[in-house]
Amino acid sequence: MIYIYFLAAIAVVVVAERVPSVGAKRALYAALGAALLLAPLVDRNDSDYNVLADAGVFVLLALGLNIVVGFAGLLDLGYAAFFAIGAYTYGMLASPQFGIHLPFWVLLFVAAALAALFGIILGAPTLRLHGDYLAIVTLGFGEIVPQIFQNLTAYTGGPNGISALDFPSFFGHSFGQRALPYYYVTLALIALGLALARNLRESRLGRAWMAIREDELAARHMGINTTLVKLSAFALGASFSGLGGVVFAAKLSLVSPDLFQFQVSVLIVSMLVLGGMGNIPGVVVGSLVLTLVNSVVLPQANALASAVGLHVDFSSYHFFIYGAILVGIMLFKPEGLLPSVQRREELRHATAPQDVRA
Amino acid sequence: MHEFLAQLINGISLGSIYALIALGYTMVYGIIGLINFAHGDVYTLGSFFSLAILGLLGATGELHGPALVIDAGLALFGAALLCGIAGVLIERLAYRRLRNAPRLAPLITAIGVSFILENAMQVWKGPSPVPFPAILPNPAVTVAGVAISLQQFVVVGLAIATMLALQLFVHGTRVGRAMRATAQDRDAAQLMGIDINKTIAITFLIGSALAGVAGFVSGVYYQSTWFFNGFGAGLKAFTAAVLGGIGNLAGAMLGGFLIGIVESFATWLLGGQWSNVAVFAILILALVFRPSGLLGETLPEKV
């Protein structure tokens, strides 16, 4: 059953991005949206929404990281740090830890703002750096942030983290242990994230990001204040992750430092690479495919294996899958599985004979 | 004071491992401008290969006399050779096609290779740390009141000997000159008849063999290894390479010792849980403020 959601969503996006008519495309997306909203009328299996809400959080993270990596071309290898900041915001301000119990909805805003602030603070030192050095510095921050959360035991519960986080409530109705409310929250956040990401791409700021991605020095000659523009990418990208962190923490009712390791950052980068960096539908598909593999296919493969008496733990092949995606895509399809129509067209053109005087 | 000296010696031992790894980073970056993210995992692979070879030889405990020399020597050279081959294969299969791709593509690929290697090693030896046989006898020498173990002597001695050999090779042989020429200007080197592919392959061979030596050394030193060791060690060694000025062999060694000492003192003074924070802070500071190394100078990009 759970497969249907993922495969349907992936299929709709892939088809919608390839149909020539704008009307048909809109209709397909509207149908998908309606189906996702109404699905709980038919499917009452809460564990499906558990998986889907997690998937939704990753779609949100991928959309956010896409702003930084896909649009602005800043390879951020420490993105999980902002996820951690969002999650710990909820963990510390909606739990018995300090006896503070701020509402979930307020903390969404607080976490988005805090993550954005940290996006700026951690982004600032990287402003003068290019490409690979920037990547390694962000990686360094990505290692330091969870380590600090782990070390400041008095505030963060140390390696065990903080548990028994508050259940969010909606007009007095507690979410309780159910996953369904989180499913709706992530749907709403994804809708918001998609709208914002699309708006940004078609804007002065979005063009400035892409100009920096293509040639930072030339971008400066266009009057682009690269400092501000890059920081805005870090801030906006991080804020998505902050939102995701709050939802993730609330749903798990737990935060701990080991949830935000380097692997998480690479997982999200893999989603972008798989789908096609910079292309919003591609990124959504990339994150859906990878969460499907991670949280559905591998566990089921395990079950299957043990059913036939094999002792293979497929879930210990996560690294291998991310690695294979990164290597395979970079070598054989660097534009990702679902590049924009325009990019696909232009890559085809690129093989046509060119005037090469220089 | 004793504690200070003990930590210093600790740091130098640690640093000689980082220095060996840093050489590979700096050589590869110097020649193709790639942060070979998988290099740290080749180092871990070195420990695993040594472990496997010692296992084949039946060496499970302290060794003496000729057995020590033969078994340890086989493990050392075997690990270096196998790692060298692994490095060449990685370059050939994953990086070569991307030599003229946008700069981030090879880095992303290298991260992918790193994950694949880590996963392979995790499947091979399991997810937990693996004991490494304590092959060295353990008499400690006391110098000025500070005990220095035989391990420490061997670690530092092997590292320094390897580095000297590398210097001789790079500056004294034709292949070494080809490597330096290619690092300086690939196109010019090609025009002068240097086989670029071969030179780059040799660079990977040597850099990875050095990581293999480091892997053996660290196994002997820590008497344990872990599939994930290479991630942290690799980053620290890369920091060392940057501190020393990327592309600069002597700088990489110096940087390695420096990082080892910093880590050892941070562990002593701040506690183990802060040592990584300290080292990563240095990584960030170095990349941000001295991207061309402690001694280097930067010129603006030519337009």
Add this chain to the structure above:
Amino acid sequence: MPLLELDAVTKTFGTLVAANGVSLRIDSGAIVAMIGPNGAGKSTIFNAITGIYAPTAGRIVFDGKRIDREPTYRIAAAGIARTFQNIRLFSFMSALDNVMVGEHARLRARLWDSLLHTPAQRAEERETRERARELLAFVGLERLSERYARNLPYGSQRHLEIARALASSPKLLLLDEPAAGMNPREKHDLVALIRAIRDRGVTVLLIEHDMGLVMELAERITVLDHGERIAEGTPAEVRRDPHVIEAYLGAPAP
């Protein structure tokens, strides 16, 4: 008052003196050329003007304001646009988007507008796109507007760089070897294009090796050699100048 004035600008790289006390005045509405052998320091002067290289010594005044310590983006916004000796387009963006990026400094949209697509933002976007199309038509690229910059033929890339530079409505346009790699016919069109640009009220300073083109187009010429200004004057004066003849003797212009 000249539009641009360089006062004894010096730029060194380590021990290399790329520009040595170069002075230059450009009046509003002029077409001025800078010539000199390869490595003479011409591009270095451009880079000093646009704030890429901070001059080691000297002053640069543009439109009455000192700009030699200003960041590049402010200099660009103040009205200096340029092209590059080695084309630097935004490769994976369409020709139209390249020009729209060029309009960046003119646009008013803030973060909020970009995020929410406010009515004002939408109106501005429409106008931006419209203007970008006009500029593409001005340089003759209207039919290639949706192609990625990297997929344009070489000559079109040079034109696109010019359109992108014009998009900010600059007062001064710096062209670094705009005719490099062009055939005589393309050069001829380029001369007409540069004249048309000047007729739009844009002052032009260009670096060029093609003497025919320079003599035909430039009202004044500055000659650099080994980082020093060795001559300055009208084409006729420069042509007669013994220093210039000497500098070019060993290396006649291609």
